[in-house]
Amino acid sequence: MAVTINTLRDCKTRGEKFTCLTAYDATFAHLISQAGVEVMLVGDSLGMVLQGNDSTLPVTVQDMAYHTRAVARGNRGALVMADLPFMSYGTPDAAMDSSAQLMRAGAHMVKLEGSSWMADTVEMLSTRGVPVCAHLGLTPQFVNKFGGYKVQGKDDSAADQMVADARELVEAGADIILLECVPSALGQRITESVPAPVIGIGAGAATDGQVLVMHDMLGATPGKPPRFVKDFLAETGTIQGALEAFVDAVKKGTFPAQEHTFKA
Numbered sequence: 001m002a003v004t005i006n007t008l009r010d011c012k013t014r015g016e017k018f019t020c021l022t023a024y025d026a027t028f029a030h031l032i033s034q035a036g037v038e039v040m041l042v043g044d045s046l047g048m049v050l051q052g053n054d055s056t057l058p059v060t061v062q063d064m065a066y067h068t069r070a071v072a073r074g075n076r077g078a079l080v081m082a083d084l085p086f087m088s089y090g091t092p093d094a095a096m097d098s099s100a101q102l103m104r105a106g107a108h109m110v111k112l113e114g115s116s117w118m119a120d121t122v123e124m125l126s127t128r129g130v131p132v133c134a135h136l137g138l139t140p141q142f143v144n145k146f147g148g149y150k151v152q153g154k155d156d157s158a159a160d161q162m163v164a165d166a167r168e169l170v171e172a173g174a175d176i177i178l179l180e181c182v183p184s185a186l187g188q189r190i191t192e193s194v195p196a197p198v199i200g201i202g203a204g205a206a207t208d209g210q211v212l213v214m215h216d217m218l219g220a221t222p223g224k225p226p227r228f229v230k231d232f233l234a235e236t237g238t239i240q241g242a243l244e245a246f247v248d249a250v251k252k253g254t255f256p257a258q259e260h261t262f263k264a
């Protein structure tokens with residue numbers, strides 16, 4: 001049975017963890033969805049992972065539509081979420097046009113980076129039939145404003161603001177919240193503060209779902225990986241084994257462990 005946003009809401013209600021991995025092509029989309037991963041993210045991380053850029057900023061809507069079409073063809077029942085790339089949703093009109101291109105390419109929902117000032121855009125998309133995931137915390141499209149990839153929401157006022165932002169975005173119609181690189185306690189607080197499912201990456205073990213970049217969890221990314229990454233290929237020896245081990249570990253609650261999470 002195909003995964004929908006209702007499936008993820010049911011997971012949250014029942015306290016069952018769900019999984020998400022990035023997918024950029026049909027072959028891996030097939031493997032990932034067959035492994036029982038509920039959500040496939042066509043991430044703008046493809047600008048770094050596939051294109052070799054040092055940030056996600058060069059990625060275009062055209063790039064995203066191309067990879068979304070490939071993923072949609074390979075998909076066997078997962079929910080396909082596509083990132084709106086940098087500056088493709090700067091105004092509500094732009095957001096609607098960009099989202100239309102990604103939904104036509106086969107996405108079931110879009111993801112955008114931004115806090116409460118995105119609420120009007122979220123509402124416009126939501127009321128016009130585009131489910132939205134709001135990405136908070138370390139939002140990589142803001143790397144030049146952050147001055148690097150740094151843990152967010154560390155002090156009390158930043159944490160309180162993020163809780164308020166998450167609530168406001170869900171009230172505006174966001175169906176999912178994605179939290180990247182925040183202290184585990186804040187990940188837990190936001191997960192308990194909103195009725196929508198919360199997906200975490202470096203946001204602790206309490207979020208409803210966990211996401212990783214597939215290349216990272218296969219140990220394929222050059223250099224020192226971020227703290228939240230675990231290489232599942234090392235312990236299984238096959239790609240399919242690694243995908244299944246990730247699903248298993250998230251459902252059992254053994255991933256992420258303390259060593260993969262941030263303290264305040």
Ligand SMILES: Nc1nc(=O)c2c([nH]1)NC[C@@H]1CN(c3ccc(C(=O)N[C@@H](CCC(=O)O)C(=O)O)cc3)CN21
Binds near residue numbers: 056226
């Ligand atoms: N391959 C890949 N994996 C990702 O997870 C990823 C991408 N690419 N590209 C887009 C963004 C960039 N991301 C990043 C990149 C670096 C860190 C990082 O170095 N984090 C430090 C934390 C630093 C601090 O303590 O403030 C770490 O040690 O994990 C985190 C997220 C996540 N996304």
Ligand SMILES: CC(C)C(=O)C(=O)O
Binds near residue numbers: 042045201213
């Ligand atoms: C790291 C995840 C959450 C993402 O946005 C991406 O892969 O682009």
Ligand SMILES: [Mg+2]
Binds near residue numbers: 043044045056140
């Ligand atoms: Mg992204």
